[in-house]
Amino acid sequence: MEKPQTDRLKTAILLLAVTGLVVGLAAWFAGRADIASIVWAAGVVPALAALVVEILRSIGRGEVGLDIVAALSMSAALVFGETLAAAVVAVMYSGGTFLEAFAEGRARRSMQDLLSRVPRTATRHRDGGLEEVPLDEIAPGDRLLIRQGDVVPVDGTVASGTAFLDTSALTGESLPVRLSPGADAMSGSTNAAEAFDLIATREARDSTYAGIVRLVEAAQASKAPMSRLADRWSLGFLAVTVALAFAAWWFTGDPIRAVAVLVVATPCPLILAVPVALVAGLSRAAHFGVLIKGAGPLETMARIRTLILDKTGTLTDGRPQIMSVDSAGDLAEDDILRLAAALDQASKHPVAQAIVEAAKARGFTLPVPSDVAEIPGEGVVGHVEGRRVIVGGDGFVAARVGRMAGDHPATVAGSVLVAVAVDGHMAGHLVMSDPLREGAGAMLEGLRREGIARILLATGDRADVAERVTEGLGLDGLRAGLTPDQKVLLVLTERKHGPVMMVGDGVNDAPALAAADVGVAMGARGAAASAEAADVVLLVDRIDRLGPGIEIARASRRIAVESVVAGIGLSAMGMIAAAFGYLTPVQGALLQEVIDVAVILNALRALRIAPHEPALPNPRAVTSGPADISQGATP
Incomplete structure (x- = not known):
C-alpha cells in the first residue's frame, strides 16, 4: 500500500x-x-x-x-x-x-525539501535565442541561462559574470557562495543574485543533485x-x-x-x-550537508571509535597547485608552462588537468598536441608546435634526456615535481603541492572530543610525502603506499578497536568504504563509485562537515x-x-x-540539535572530478 x-x-x-x-x-x-x-x-x-x-x-x-x-x-x-x-x-x-x-x-x-526542489526544465541558449527544455535533453557543453531564483539544474562551470549561489538547502551554509567565471557550480544550488550563464559539464542524471536525490530516497x-x-x-x-x-x-x-x-x-x-x-x-544532519543513507548508518555512526582518512582529496584539498615554475635552460617560465599544458591536454590525470587550468588562468592559448603517448603513472610524450615535449615525474623525464634525477630539491612540505623536457633537453620543473585543508587540525581535535579514540591516515602516496603533509596533526598511525585491497585489510584489522569509519573520495577508496562499519564519501567532488559504496555522503567539499555529522x-x-x-x-x-x-x-x-x-x-x-560549527572560511567554489596524486608524477 x-x-x-x-x-x-x-x-x-x-x-x-x-x-x-x-x-x-x-x-x-x-x-x-x-x-x-x-x-x-x-x-x-x-x-x-x-x-x-x-x-x-x-x-x-x-x-x-x-x-x-x-x-x-x-x-x-x-x-x-x-x-x-x-x-x-x-x-x-x-x-x-x-x-x-x-x-x-x-x-x-528537510529531506523532502531537497526532493521538492528538483527542477524539471532549464533555459538553454540556441541559435541566438532561448528555449525551455526538459532536463534529460541537456548535454555537456550546452550553455544555460540561470535566472535569479533558479535552481542550478546540472553541474557546470560559470561562463559569464560572477555568480552568487545559495547552497543552504544542501549544506546549511547561510551565506551565498561567490563563484568567479570558470568556477564549478553544483547542481541544486539556487541563484541568489543576477542571472548568469552556465556551461553544462554533466548530464542531469549524472549531476551531483540527481545523485543526492537518489541517496535521499534510499x-x-x-x-x-x-x-x-x-x-x-x-x-x-x-x-x-x-x-x-x-x-x-x-x-x-x-x-x-x-x-x-x-x-x-x-x-x-x-x-x-x-x-x-x-x-x-537524518533530517538534521542533511541540513548541515551530511547525507546519511539511513537510520542504520546513523545509529552505527554514533558508536564509531576509529577513523581512517584517505589523504588526497580528503585530508588534503585534492586540487594540485603550481607553487613555482623553475627553468633549467633557455626557455622562459611561461613557455615551459604553456608547452607542458598543451601536451597535458591529452591526459585526464588530476595533476595534468591542474597544469592545463593554471595555463588557461594565465591567458595562454594552448595548441593541440600530436603523436601523444601516455605512460600510466609515469608521464606523457608528444609533439607541440613541432617540438618534442616530455612531461612527467622527475625520474621519468630525466631518464629520457640523459640526466640524473633528483637535482632539483622540492622544499615545500608535501610538494611534488613535474619535470618538462623540450627537444631532448631538460627545460625545467613545475613545483606542485596538494595543500592540507585549512582547519584540518582543529577538525581532528574536535573529533577526538567526540570520542574518536584512533585516527589513522591511509594513502597510496609515498610515505615521505604523506609524512610531510600530515606533520603536527597528531595522527595515531600512517599507512602509505597502500593498494585498494590493502586499505580494506587495514579497515578489517582496525575493527578490533571498535566500529570503524573510513573517509575517502576516489574510486580506489570504494572497497574500503564498503568494508568499513560506516563509509563516508566526499560526494561533491568524489568519484561516483565511492559515493555509491559509502553509507554517508558529504554534500560539499568540506571535511569539517564530518564533526557535526558525528555529533548529530x-x-x-x-x-x-x-x-x-x-x-x-x-x-x-x-x-x-x-x-x-x-x-x-x-x-x-x-x-x-x-x-x-x-x-x-x-x-x-x-x-x-545544534552541533559545534568549525570556524572555517566559505569555500570559493565547489568543484567536481577525481583527485589523486599518484607517486608524485603525472601519468
Whole structure:
C-alpha cells in the first residue's frame, strides 16, 4: 500500500475511534450505559481489525511485533466488558500511530525539501535565442541561462559574470557562495543574485543533485537497527507482559487487573521513540550537508571509535597547485608552462588537468598536441608546435634526456615535481603541492572530543610525502603506499578497536568504504563509485562537515535511548501499579497515552540539535572530478 493511502487509512481509523469514544460518552452521561457500551465496542472494531491484519502481515514476514500487546489489551477489555477501556486503548493506539506518522513527516521535512526542489526544465541558449527544455535533453557543453531564483539544474562551470549561489538547502551554509567565471557550480544550488550563464559539464542524471536525490530516497526507506532490536525484544516483552497480567489475575481472581496490566503496556515506547528520533537525526544532519543513507548508518555512526582518512582529496584539498615554475635552460617560465599544458591536454590525470587550468588562468592559448603517448603513472610524450615535449615525474623525464634525477630539491612540505623536457633537453620543473585543508587540525581535535579514540591516515602516496603533509596533526598511525585491497585489510584489522569509519573520495577508496562499519564519501567532488559504496555522503567539499555529522548522530541516538528508557520505565511502574489494583483499565490507558505523547515529543528534540560549527572560511567554489596524486608524477 502506498504511503498516502496508508496515512489516509490511519486518519480514518483514528476518526472512527474518537467518534466512538465521544458518542459513547454522550450516551453514558445520558443514562444509556447499554448503548454507550455498544458504541464503544463499535469504535474499537476498525482499529482492532487493522491491527490484526498488520500483525498477520508481520508474522508472515517472520517478525513478532509489540503490536500484539495492543491487540491483546483491546480484545481482553472487550471480552470482560471493559468497553470504555477498550475504546480508550483504540484511540490511544490509533492516535499513537497517527502521531508517529506526523512526527516522522515533520522530521523528514528537510529531506523532502531537497526532493521538492528538483527542477524539471532549464533555459538553454540556441541559435541566438532561448528555449525551455526538459532536463534529460541537456548535454555537456550546452550553455544555460540561470535566472535569479533558479535552481542550478546540472553541474557546470560559470561562463559569464560572477555568480552568487545559495547552497543552504544542501549544506546549511547561510551565506551565498561567490563563484568567479570558470568556477564549478553544483547542481541544486539556487541563484541568489543576477542571472548568469552556465556551461553544462554533466548530464542531469549524472549531476551531483540527481545523485543526492537518489541517496535521499534510499535513506527514507531505511529501518533503524534499534527498531529491529525492538522487534527482537518483542517476544520477551510480550512474555513478561502476559506473565504479569496472568499472575495478577491468578493471585487476585480479578480478570480486570489483567486487563489493566495489558492496557498500560500498550504500545511500547520502543515502537514510537526510536524511529522518530533517528529520522529526525537524518533530517538534521542533511541540513548541515551530511547525507546519511539511513537510520542504520546513523545509529552505527554514533558508536564509531576509529577513523581512517584517505589523504588526497580528503585530508588534503585534492586540487594540485603550481607553487613555482623553475627553468633549467633557455626557455622562459611561461613557455615551459604553456608547452607542458598543451601536451597535458591529452591526459585526464588530476595533476595534468591542474597544469592545463593554471595555463588557461594565465591567458595562454594552448595548441593541440600530436603523436601523444601516455605512460600510466609515469608521464606523457608528444609533439607541440613541432617540438618534442616530455612531461612527467622527475625520474621519468630525466631518464629520457640523459640526466640524473633528483637535482632539483622540492622544499615545500608535501610538494611534488613535474619535470618538462623540450627537444631532448631538460627545460625545467613545475613545483606542485596538494595543500592540507585549512582547519584540518582543529577538525581532528574536535573529533577526538567526540570520542574518536584512533585516527589513522591511509594513502597510496609515498610515505615521505604523506609524512610531510600530515606533520603536527597528531595522527595515531600512517599507512602509505597502500593498494585498494590493502586499505580494506587495514579497515578489517582496525575493527578490533571498535566500529570503524573510513573517509575517502576516489574510486580506489570504494572497497574500503564498503568494508568499513560506516563509509563516508566526499560526494561533491568524489568519484561516483565511492559515493555509491559509502553509507554517508558529504554534500560539499568540506571535511569539517564530518564533526557535526558525528555529533548529530550521537545526540540522536542518545535522545532515542533516553526516550526508550523513560517510556519503558514509566510503563513498567504503571503495569506493577495495575497488577496491585491501583490503576483501573481506563486510568492505565490514559496514563500510557500521556507516556507515548511524552516520548514522541522528546524524540523530536533531535530536530533542534545544534552541533559545534568549525570556524572555517566559505569555500570559493565547489568543484567536481577525481583527485589523486599518484607517486608524485603525472601519468
